[in-house]
Amino acid sequence: MIPIVYVRPNTKSKHYSPHNRCRGQSELLFKVIDLDGSDEYTKSAKNAVLALTHDDVIQFLHVQPSPNELHFWVNSFAHANKFLEIWSIITGESVCRLGLAKFSMHQFRNRNKFVGRSTTASKFTDAQIHSNLANIGVKDIYRRQSEDGSIDVFAVFDSEISYKNAVTKSVWMHDTNLKFSPQTQMLPTKQSSSKNNYNKNKRP
Secondary structure, eight states, X not given: OOOOOOOOOOXXXXXSOTTGGGTTOGXXXXXXXXXXXXXXXXXXXXXXXXXXXOGGGEEEOSSOSXXXXXXXXXXXXXXXXXXXXXXXXXXXXXXXXXXXXXXXXXXXXXXXXXXXEESSGGGSXXXXXXXXXXXXXXXXEEEEEOTTSOEEEEEEESBHHHXXXXXXXXXXXXXXXXXXXESSOOOOTTTSOSBOOOOTTSOO
């Protein structure tokens, strides 16, 4: 995944507030970030979003606030609750983050409570890792290149249970042991939070 691309609303822009007509329904408005700005990539992101539900549930904004973001509206709170459980989508060989349209960069990152690091997963694409590890609770994938050229892959888990299992046991993709090491301190069971949920009432 490429680094987070967060576009702060620009008051000088003609379309600085694309959601005015949907005020009061902010929990129904979502966005995909990390797009590279190309029409092909945006189309791929749209197809990935549409694949998550029925076509008549989604309405993409006619005017997008940025080529690096894809904003859309869902037609019911029931469907919105389902989208809240989806933190990222696969677009080509990459993974793009998905969240409420009102999310700031801090709020996107605030979801990353349980993160494991792998030094052997970089041979796979983010899309491959996401697809293969979704069944063990992986919600998001990103990577970072060090000054020496080595690449670390980070996996965000949905709960501390999933996270503990990944960093204390062997996780394999094909013939590669991903060797996840902990990036999040594991608290005693009584103090830990079992779910990696975003609290919409918490201030960023």
